Amino acid sequence: MRLLFLSLLLLVASSVTTWGQSIDPNSVDVKSVNVDEMTDAQVLRMIQEMEKRGLSEQQAIALAQARGMSQEQITKLRQRINEVKLTGGTGLNQPGMESSSVSEFGMIESVKMPVDSAVIDQRIFGFSFFNNDKLTFEPNVNLPVPPSYVLGPGDEIIIDVWGVSQQSYNLLVDKNGFINIPNIGPIQVGRLTQEEAQKRIHSKLTTIYSDLKSANPKTFVSINVGTVKSIKVNVIGEVFVPGTYTVPGTATAFNALYLAGGPNKEGSFRAIQVIRNGELVTKLDVYEFLIKGKSDVNVSLSDGDVILVPTYEKRIKVGGEFKRNGIFEAKGNEKMSDMIEYAGGFTENAYTHRVELYRTTSRQRAFKDVLAKEYEQVMLESGDSIFAGTILERYENKVSIQGAVYRPGNYELTEGLTLKQLIDNADGVREDVFLNRGLVTRLMEDLTLQNITFDVGAVLRGESDIELKREDMITISSIDDLREIRTVEIFGEVQYPGEFDYNQDMNLSDLVFKAGGFKESASEAFIEISRRLSYDEAQKAGDRIAHVFQFTISRDLKMNGEDAMFVLQPYDQIFVRRSPGYEDKSVINIMGEVNYAGQFSLTSKKERVSTIIQRAGGLSPNAYAKGAMLTRKVEVSQKVKRLREQLVASDTSLVFDDLGFDVVSIDLEKILKQPGSKDDIFLQDGDELVIPRELQTVKVTGGVLNPLSVSYVDGKRLKHYVQSGGGFSLRAKKGKSYVIYPNGAAASTKSFLFFRNYPKVMPGSEVVVPEKPEREPMPATAWIAMASALASLSLTIVTIADRMGN
Numbered sequence: 001m002r003l004l005f006l007s008l009l010l011l012v013a014s015s016v017t018t019w020g021q022s023i024d025p026n027s028v029d030v031k032s033v034n035v036d037e038m039t040d041a042q043v044l045r046m047i048q049e050m051e052k053r054g055l056s057e058q059q060a061i062a063l064a065q066a067r068g069m070s071q072e073q074i075t076k077l078r079q080r081i082n083e084v085k086l087t088g089g090t091g092l093n094q095p096g097m098e099s100s101s102v103s104e105f106g107m108i109e110s111v112k113m114p115v116d117s118a119v120i121d122q123r124i125f126g127f128s129f130f131n132n133d134k135l136t137f138e139p140n141v142n143l144p145v146p147p148s149y150v151l152g153p154g155d156e157i158i159i160d161v162w163g164v165s166q167q168s169y170n171l172l173v174d175k176n177g178f179i180n181i182p183n184i185g186p187i188q189v190g191r192l193t194q195e196e197a198q199k200r201i202h203s204k205l206t207t208i209y210s211d212l213k214s215a216n217p218k219t220f221v222s223i224n225v226g227t228v229k230s231i232k233v234n235v236i237g238e239v240f241v242p243g244t245y246t247v248p249g250t251a252t253a254f255n256a257l258y259l260a261g262g263p264n265k266e267g268s269f270r271a272i273q274v275i276r277n278g279e280l281v282t283k284l285d286v287y288e289f290l291i292k293g294k295s296d297v298n299v300s301l302s303d304g305d306v307i308l309v310p311t312y313e314k315r316i317k318v319g320g321e322f323k324r325n326g327i328f329e330a331k332g333n334e335k336m337s338d339m340i341e342y343a344g345g346f347t348e349n350a351y352t353h354r355v356e357l358y359r360t361t362s363r364q365r366a367f368k369d370v371l372a373k374e375y376e377q378v379m380l381e382s383g384d385s386i387f388a389g390t391i392l393e394r395y396e397n398k399v400s401i402q403g404a405v406y407r408p409g410n411y412e413l414t415e416g417l418t419l420k421q422l423i424d425n426a427d428g429v430r431e432d433v434f435l436n437r438g439l440v441t442r443l444m445e446d447l448t449l450q451n452i453t454f455d456v457g458a459v460l461r462g463e464s465d466i467e468l469k470r471e472d473m474i475t476i477s478s479i480d481d482l483r484e485i486r487t488v489e490i491f492g493e494v495q496y497p498g499e500f501d502y503n504q505d506m507n508l509s510d511l512v513f514k515a516g517g518f519k520e521s522a523s524e525a526f527i528e529i530s531r532r533l534s535y536d537e538a539q540k541a542g543d544r545i546a547h548v549f550q551f552t553i554s555r556d557l558k559m560n561g562e563d564a565m566f567v568l569q570p571y572d573q574i575f576v577r578r579s580p581g582y583e584d585k586s587v588i589n590i591m592g593e594v595n596y597a598g599q600f601s602l603t604s605k606k607e608r609v610s611t612i613i614q615r616a617g618g619l620s621p622n623a624y625a626k627g628a629m630l631t632r633k634v635e636v637s638q639k640v641k642r643l644r645e646q647l648v649a650s651d652t653s654l655v656f657d658d659l660g661f662d663v664v665s666i667d668l669e670k671i672l673k674q675p676g677s678k679d680d681i682f683l684q685d686g687d688e689l690v691i692p693r694e695l696q697t698v699k700v701t702g703g704v705l706n707p708l709s710v711s712y713v714d715g716k717r718l719k720h721y722v723q724s725g726g727g728f729s730l731r732a733k734k735g736k737s738y739v740i741y742p743n744g745a746a747a748s749t750k751s752f753l754f755f756r757n758y759p760k761v762m763p764g765s766e767v768v769v770p771e772k773p774e775r776e777p778m779p780a781t782a783w784i785a786m787a788s789a790l791a792s793l794s795l796t797i798v799t800i801a802d803r804m805g806n
Helices: 002-016 039-051 059-067 071-087 194-203 254-260 286-290 334-340 421-426 455-460 510-516 562-564 610-617 638-650 668-673 716-725 780-805
Strands: 100-101 106-109 157-165 167-172 178-183 185-188 219-225 230-237 243-248 272-276 277-283 306-309 314-320 326-330 353-362 365-371 386-388 398-402 409-412 433-443 449-454 473-478 487-492 498-501 522-532 547-553 573-578 586-591 600-602 631-632 661-664 688-691 697-702 708-711 738-740 747-748 750-752 755-757 768-769
Touching: 002 326, 039 071, 059 071, 059 167, 157 194, 167 178, 185 194, 185 708, 243 254, 254 272, 254 586, 286 334, 314 334, 326 334, 334 353, 398 421, 421 473, 449 455, 473 522, 487 510, 510 573, 510 631, 562 780, 610 668, 631 780, 697 716, 708 716, 716 768
Parallel strands: 230 306, 314 386, 398 473, 487 573, 586 688, 697 768
Antiparallel strands: 100 106, 106 243, 157 167, 157 219, 178 185, 230 243, 272 277, 272 306, 314 326, 353 365, 353 386, 398 409, 433 449, 433 473, 487 498, 522 547, 522 573, 586 600, 631 661, 631 688, 697 708, 738 747, 738 768, 750 755
C-alpha cells in the first residue's frame, strides 16, 4: 500500500515541478500540490498508474486526504480525473455506453438521450412529463441528505469534533461498507440509513471522546454525509432509450425514467416496476403524481436497481369538450367516471348528460350512449373512444324585445310571462312608437319561424295580450323606422354644404344656420329651393318633376313677409348662388428681367400683359423681350383624366402630359410696341411671366452627329447650326426639322418640290431634328422566302413566254 501511495504522490507532485525531473517522494509536501497546474497528460498518467496497480479512485483519493491534501484540492482532483476519463483514454466513454457529464461535485452522471421524433405520439397523456426541458427531476445535491438515505460504497462521511477536543474526519465508505476512523478502527455503515449510521458512529466516538456521553458535555460532534456516491440503475422495457444510467445516490425513479425518455408508445405509465435484488419493491402509477400530485410514488433508488416499464393494459381516446384531450391509460377496474377525472372533467360548453362511447369489438365497431347516471358503472375496454359534445346554441328561458322601447334587450322567460308584462319590464314604449302593429317572431318545434302580429296600442290598453314562449323575439317599431330617413340638402355658397336631418317646422334660415352661415361670395337675393312632387302629384303622369321657389335672405339670417312663413319639407334641396360680381383674389408672378419682379394682384378681368409690365416698372436693360415666356396653370378634372386613360388604353400611340401648365406663346416685343392689340392678351390667376436675359447660344438636339450648344450667329438659319453639330445623322428626318423659340413658339421646315426653306433661328432657340424609328433587319428566312418567290415568278414568266412563242 505504501508503494501505491508513493506512486500516486509522485504523480501528483510532478505537476508543480519540471516534467521528468527526479523527485524524492518522501520530500514531497502534498499540502502544497496545486491541481489547477496539472496537465491532462499528468492526470491521464495518474489514472493509468492507478488502474495498473488495481487502486480505485476512491482509495487513491482517501490516501491523499490522509496525508493532508485539502478538501478543495481533492474536489478539484476528482473533477480533473472525471474530465480526463470522459475525453480521453480509459474506455469509459466508448460506443454502447450511456452519455454522461461531470456534476458540480465531480460525479459522473448520465445525461438525457434525444428521443427520435418519428416514434413520438404527443397525444399520449404523460409523454411530455418525461420530455420537458423545464422538468428534469434532477436531485438537488445542494440540500442536506435526508435521514432515510442509505449509505453505500463511495459516500463521504464528514465528522467534525469541537469543544474541548477538536478534530475533523473526511472518510469514504469503502467497497465493503466500512469507514476507518483513526484510533477507533473500521465501522460498518453500509446499508444503514444516515440516521442509523450517525448513531453507530457517535457510539464509537465515545470510546476516545468520553465527554460526549457526559451529562454536561464540553465536547461536541457533527456527523453528516458530504459527497454522495454515484449509482447505476437499469431502465428496461417499453422506454424510448433503455439502458444503464449513472445517477446520484439521491436519485429517484422519475429521474431515471426522465433520462430514458419515459414510456414509449407501447409503454405503461401506471404499472412501472422497481426491482431490487430480484424482488419487486414497488409499482409506480405516474397518474397519481400527474393528476393528484402524490409525490410519495417517486421512490428513491439504490445501486443496481432495475426499472421495468411493461406494455400498457388499456388505452382510451378522449376527445370533445373535455379539459384534457388525448390518449389515456386505464387500469383493469376503472370506469367511465375515472377517465372523466383523468381528462380534467368537462369544459364549460360540454353537454354533460351524455357521453358518446365508440368501441372496437372482435368483428366490427360498436356505439353506445352513456348517460350521466351510468358514468360510475360503465367499464372501459382497450381501444375505446369517448367523446363529449357541446351544448346547443339556444336558451331555454330567454325572450328578447327590440325597437321603440326604453330598454331593449334579452329578458328571462318566467312562468306565464305575457307581452304586456315584457313591455313593462322594458320600461314601456317610447313616444315615437308606431302603435298600429308589432311583431312576435316565434321559433316553432320544427325550427321554422312563425310571425304573430299584434296591435301595440291594444296591448298597452290591456285589450289584448299574448303569452310568450322560449326564444320569442318581439319587434316594436318607431314612426321613423317605417318611413324614409327625412333629410334636406343645401348646396353652394355656405360654410358647410351637405345633407342635414329634417326637423319639424324647419325654415330656410334654420338650415343656413346649421350649414355655418353664408360665405362672403354668397348672393343673398338669389336662393332657390327645389321641392319634389307630392305623393298625390306623383300619381299623375306629366312633365313636371319638381317645384322651384326663390327667396331673399339677409346675412343676419332674417326673412320678411311670406318668405319668413315658408316652411321646408323633407327632401327639399336649397341652392345658394354666388354673387355675379364676386371674384376670388387673382395673383400672377413675374420673374426675370423687370425692375420689380414678384407677385402682382390682378385689378381687372381685362388686365393685359403690357399693363402688368408697366406695374412691374418696365423691362430691365438686360431683358430679352423676344424670349419672354408665359405659362398658364391648367387643372385637369378627374373626368378628363379617366377619359384620357381610356383613350390611351385603346390607342397606345397617344401620350398625354400632366405638367399642370400650358405654354402661351407671346411676342412681348410686339406687345410693348402696340399695347392693347390682339397680341396683348388678358392675364389669368396663376399665370407666370418669365423674361430672360438675352442668350448667346443655340441648342442642337435630335438626329445630328454631335448634339451640342453653339454660339448664335446673326442671320444664320437652321442648317448652319446642324452643320456645327456634325451634320444630319443617317436616320435624320431633314424635312421635319423645326426650331423651338425661347417664348415657347415653334417653326418648322417648309418644303416645295425639291427645295427646303429652313426656319429662322433666334438666340436661345433649340434646333430639333427628328429621327426615323429604327427598323429591325430582315431575318435570313425572309430573304430566302423572297428569293424563292422571285425564282417562282421568273419561272412562271419564262413558261408563259415559251408557250406564247410556240
